Amino acid sequence: MPRLDPVVSVAHLAKRYGDFVAVSDVSFDVAPGEIFGILGPNGAGKTTTVECLQGLRHIDGGEVSVLGYDPRHDSKSIRRRTGSQLQESALPERMKVWEALDLFGSLRTSGPSTEQLLDDWGLTDKADTRFGNLSGGQQQRLFVALALVNDPDLVFLDEMTTGLDPSSRRVAWDLIRQIRDTGTTVLLVTHFMDEAERLCDRLVIIDRGTVVAAGTPSELIDRHGGGVRVRFTHDGSIEAWLHGVPHVGAVSRDRDRYEVSGDGPVLAYVAAALVEHGVAPVDLRQERATLEDVFLALTDGGDAE
Amino acid sequence: MKLLAKMSWLELKLFLREPLTVLFALALPLLVLFVMGGVFGNDVDAAYYRGVGSMDYYVPAYIALVTASVGLISLPVHIAGNRDRGVLKRYHASSMPTWVVIGSSVVTTFVIASISGLLLVAVAMPVHRVVSPDRLGLVLIGFAAAALMFASLGVLLGAVLPTARAAQALGVLLWFVMLILGGAGPPPEVLTGAMGAIGDVTPLRHAVRIMHDGWLSLDAGLSWLLVAGLFCVFASAALRFFRWE
Numbered sequence: 161m162p163r164l165d166p167v168v169s170v171a172h173l174a175k176r177y178g179d180f181v182a183v184s185d186v187s188f189d190v191a192p193g194e195i196f197g198i199l200g201p202n203g204a205g206k207t208t209t210v211e212c213l214q215g216l217r218h219i220d221g222g223e224v225s226v227l228g229y230d231p232r233h234d235s236k237s238i239r240r241r242t243g244s245q246l247q248e249s250a251l252p253e254r255m256k257v258w259e260a261l262d263l264f265g266s267l268r269t270s271g272p273s274t275e276q277l278l279d280d281w282g283l284t285d286k287a288d289t290r291f292g293n294l295s296g297g298q299q300q301r302l303f304v305a306l307a308l309v310n311d312p313d314l315v316f317l318d319e320m321t322t323g324l325d326p327s328s329r330r331v332a333w334d335l336i337r338q339i340r341d342t343g344t345t346v347l348l349v350t351h352f353m354d355e356a357e358r359l360c361d362r363l364v365i366i367d368r369g370t371v372v373a374a375g376t377p378s379e380l381i382d383r384h385g386g387g388v389r390v391r392f393t394h395d396g397s398i399e400a401w402l403h404g405v406p407h408v409g410a411v412s413r414d415r416d417r418y419e420v421s422g423d424g425p426v427l428a429y430v431a432a433a434l435v436e437h438g439v440a441p442v443d444l445r446q447e448r449a450t451l452e453d454v455f456l457a458l459t460d461g462g463d464a465e
Numbered sequence: 466m467k468l469l470a471k472m473s474w475l476e477l478k479l480f481l482r483e484p485l486t487v488l489f490a491l492a493l494p495l496l497v498l499f500v501m502g503g504v505f506g507n508d509v510d511a512a513y514y515r516g517v518g519s520m521d522y523y524v525p526a527y528i529a530l531v532t533a534s535v536g537l538i539s540l541p542v543h544i545a546g547n548r549d550r551g552v553l554k555r556y557h558a559s560s561m562p563t564w565v566v567i568g569s570s571v572v573t574t575f576v577i578a579s580i581s582g583l584l585l586v587a588v589a590m591p592v593h594r595v596v597s598p599d600r601l602g603l604v605l606i607g608f609a610a611a612a613l614m615f616a617s618l619g620v621l622l623g624a625v626l627p628t629a630r631a632a633q634a635l636g637v638l639l640w641f642v643m644l645i646l647g648g649a650g651p652p653p654e655v656l657t658g659a660m661g662a663i664g665d666v667t668p669l670r671h672a673v674r675i676m677h678d679g680w681l682s683l684d685a686g687l688s689w690l691l692v693a694g695l696f697c698v699f700a701s702a703a704l705r706f707f708r709w710e
Contacts, residue, residue: 214558239560246558249551254482259475266471267559290482306559 167192167227167314167345168213174221175208182208184369186222190314195336195346197356197363201459205369206349207247210316213347214244227313240268243307244316247349253292257283257302260291261309268310281305281335297328304335308344315339318349333359353452367459377451382424384457385449390420390430392441405433468562472569473576476543480573486539491581494531495588498523502593513652515683520593523649524585525604525676529611530649531581533669535574536615537622537640541632544570544623548710557709567620567707574616575609582608596681603679610692611672617699618668624707643669668695 168190175183183205190196198206211217213226215235224230229237251260261274278284281301286294294302300320307315317336321329329352336359340346350356356363357377364374373380382388387409393416402411402418407426412419420430427446434440481487507520514522547553556566589595598604619636626632644650646660647669656664664670671688678685 216554216558236560239558244558246551246554249555249558251555252479252547252550252552254479255475259478263471263475264559266468267561306555 165192165228166190166225168196168347169225170209170213170222171224172222173209173212173219173224175205175212175217176220181369183212186364186366186369186371188364188371188374190345190347191362192345193340193343194361195340195348195359197360198347198349198366199351199353199356199363199455200366202351204366204459206351206366207318209366210318210347210349214238214242214316240310241312242314242316243310243312243344245303245307245318245320246316247318247322251291251302253290255291256287257289257291257294258287260302261305264306264309271309271311277305277309295328296324297331300324300328300332301335304339308339308342312344314345314347316347316349319351320348321350321352321355329355353450353455357451365455365458372458373454380454381449381451384454386453386457387421387423388426389447390422390427390444391447392418392434392444394418394439394441396439398437398439401437402430402433405429469565469568469572472565473572476569476573477576480539480543480577486542490531490535490539490577491584493534494527494581494585497530498527498585498589498593502589507593507595513654515653515677515681517681517683518596519652520589521596521681522652522677524589524593524595525598525680526649526673527585527589528582528608529669529672529676530644531585532574532578532608532612532615532672533640533643533647533649535578535581536612536617536619537643538633538636539577540570540574540616540619541622541626541636542629544620545626545632546629548623548708549628551710553708554710563704563707567703570620570623571613571616574619575612578612579608598680599682600679604676605679607672607675607679610675610689610696614668614672614692614696614699617696617703621699621703621706624703643667646670648673668692671695 166189170189171187173183173186186205186209198209200206208217212219213224213231215231215238219232226238227241231238258274258278261277265271265274272280278287281304283298283301283305286298291299291302307317320336321332324332333355336346336348348360360377362376364371366372373384375383395416399411399413402408402420406429407422407424408420408430409422420426431444434444501523502520505519507518509516509518513519553566622632622636626635642663646656646664647667648664649669653661653664671691674685674688675692677683678689
């Protein structure tokens with residue numbers, strides 16, 4: 161649980177579009193200064209959740225607080241102190257970079273200057289370039305700069321890296337860490353598991369409008385990843401005492417190849433026990449489930465698209 | 466107000482960066498003027514053109530037509546396109562006030578229509594020896610009223626039509642019907658029966674009549690009232706139906 165007052169607090173959020181239930185029961189808290197992820201397959205309700213937080217959608221049920229404001233009544237106050245990169249939004253093709261920063265900059269009362277933002281996000285030499293002529297990565301940098309134009313306490317980044325090539329995605333990840341390093345809380349919506357595993361301090365996985373798991377990436381992997389497997393090679397028979405090592409579940413052996421499955425800190429205990437018995441394999445290693453394995457185990461793996 | 470000024474200036478620059486739209490708004494009225502002027506000259510025939518010279522009739526009518534071109538085509542395409550592409554959604558998420566988005570569209574319409582109208586007058590007066598306006602003040606008021614009416618209709622069309630493509634299709638269709646039947650095409654005297662009746666209900670017909678009132682002192686009947694009424698209807702519907710996405 162977060163130590164300080166949460167920046168975002170969501171309890172039992174519900175949202176319907178006519179008969180279609182987009183979000184049925186979503187709850188989570190976002191602590192100040194963290195990168196918090198919302199993961200889920202396409203159509204799981206991620207974007208709807210974020211748009212409810214921003215006051216862009218009417219909330220049908222539950223309690224929501226963003227920076228202490230209720231989006232139902234105070235969406236203007238929320239928008240004044242947050243920044244956002246929205247899914248499926250753009251700028252006019254012929255708007256120049258400096259014009260966009262200048263326009264959005266005049267909507268706020270404080271925040272960095274246009275020159276500062278251009279400089280911070282490496283856009284100074286693109287200031288006179290039209291939006292439509294920017295590369296995908298440059299457009300992302302401009303969107304980040306626009307999201308930070310009012311020096312927000314919280315930024316929403318929705319599917320920021322969708323459609324980017326692998327190297328632009330790495331650049332975007334660095335941008336997101338940079339935002340967090342300036343003290344701004346980041347709420348990141350994504351369906352990329354590697355992105356969430358690398359970036360997010362904590363996250364929730366949403367499927368069919370409900371939260372199916374919550375925690376740090378490694379907590380989720382520990383809890384839902386089917387434990388840890390330790391592998392090494394050794395010529396002798398050592399199963400007997402291996403079974404007695406703490407946190408060890410099962411031991412299997414195929415000629416000289418050992419596989420020990422267990423949970424949590426099993427690797428450390430196995431390593432210590434091996435050394436104690438004078439066994440020091442050079443290839444001792446741990447294989448761990450990834451967030452992607454967890455995700456696939458918990459969801460239907462994105463059947464919507 | 467500062468935000469409105471900034472947004473309007475930006476919208477104008479964006480408009481000027483679209484060569485085809487500029488061509489349509491500024492060059493097409495001149496082209497129509499040349500063709501009609503070449504065909505009809507500026508002779509008076511008591512049976513047509515409400516008894517005035519044909520170019521004396523057409524020039525004030527074309528000024529009204531210019532407000533219709535910008536309001537019916539450029540504006541709806543711009544607004545619907547911005548919604549379709551997610552530009553309005555981005556504005557909304559940044560707390561851009563609705564009145565700034567709509568207001569800047571109206572200001573842009575006004576400026577473009579003014580430039581186009583002045584260009585038209587500057588060419589038509591010397592080339593076709595068109596009479597000077599009887600009451601310049603009333604001409605300016607008529608122009609402002611026509612521009613406001615078509616701007617509010619344009620915002621309404623932009624608000625209810627889903628895409629730039631749909632806005633363009635409907636806008637051009639409306640513009641064409643109004644051009645032919647609304648008094649900026651064939652002389653109203655030759656439009657009989659259904660054509661005349663349809664012409665009478667087009668907003669352009671009444672915009673033309675209020676321009677004729679100021680320029681030529683021809684009776685405008687109820688047209689001033691109708692233009693004001695249509696403005697109120699279009700504007701309130703536009704505000705009612707305006708959507709960010």
